[in-house]
Amino acid sequence: MSGPNTIDRLRTWISETAGRCIYCGFCESVCPTRPLGPHRGYGPRGRVAMARLVAEGVTPLSNTVVESVYTCLLCAACETKCPVGLPIADIIRAARRLYTLEAGFSAREEKGRVPAIARR
């Protein structure tokens, strides 16, 4: 279902789409996780920046990045404030998709190494 091409396409899409962010930070005022999280990776601007850096190979998919993209609520409140109309929730979901592909979730299934409960 998914192969190296999927990962490349995903990286390109994230890089191009997140690359339109002008880092104005208007999105941060409405993000529910930003004021309660420990660092800027808990806000949309930080998440979009991280997704882009990961997609472009500048930053590895570290625990901090995973934490950042998986604490997003996908509520899209940020999108109501974005002056360039970025699909921010889609960018975050794409970053999650990249993580699951890089972490080998699809590959594990294809090789039949599914966890025990799945074989019951």
Add this chain to the structure above:
Amino acid sequence: MLDVRSILSILASNIKATGLPVPAPREALYSWSEGLSIPKDGDTLLYTGGLYQLLPYIEVYSSQLAKLEDKRSGGLLLRAAGRFSSLSRIAGAIVRPSKREVEESKRILQSIVRLLDAAGVRVAYRREVDGYSGVLLYDMGLDDDFKKHFAQVARSLAQTGARTIVTVDPHTTHVLRSVARRLGLLPELEVKTYLELLAENIDNINFKKGRAGTAAIHDSCLYARRENVIAQPRLLLERAGYQILEPRRSGRLTYCCGGPIESIAPKLSSRIALARIGELADTGAERIATMCPICLANLKRASRTAGGPPVVDLSLLLAERLEA
């Protein structure tokens, strides 16, 4: 924050094994319909997506996960569980949902059917077709698992011959109406929420006369920002006699309940819910109306903690105002 890889492994394994995101018996999905005379065939088919019914099980499961977040050994235990999915197996054996919550989720679905009937909308229901949409797989970025799971859902729905699918929660609505359409997985069917159908047929509904009290409305993010379901719940509540009180952030600018990250970051999730319950309680409303099972569970818990007003599903508020 819990170990993401383990949570994803457990989620994917659960759905692959049982079709459900948490360990629960299959009959939990349809036991609400027992004793009701709903036809099996028809143009308009009710597909619940299972979220209301699974809520009591999700509550138990989430509280187990929240305990792991607090314990020093929790991370290790969760990683081991994710590797072998043993937590799912253990949880499957010990999950005992609250009877009161199970009954409430049944009442919500029964109320929805009663309201549709009062509006003159005849729906069919097939317990063998009803199930989980796979929305969490999609949200978590497990697209391949989602597509495999949803292909089965789409096949089952198509085989019923129905032309319109009626949904009852925003997550299932969004997956069926927007995600599946975009991915070309459900091309032929029209998808409507029960709120839209009730609003379209509101003149048929015979509500009690007089005032029903005040209700603060909590919009679901997906309904308000993705599915344009904003006016319908307001119209329905008003016609049912409620005075609607809007929180500081409402409609398209609504504030999330925190529920979507409950299984990943339970503490952060509950802090967001507490912030939201504060906004809703500030309206001074007697009750808070929700229209999503995830919002209902998260805000109800937060309101108990904060001593706020009762949080009630919209369907129950509307059904209690139906003329007998």
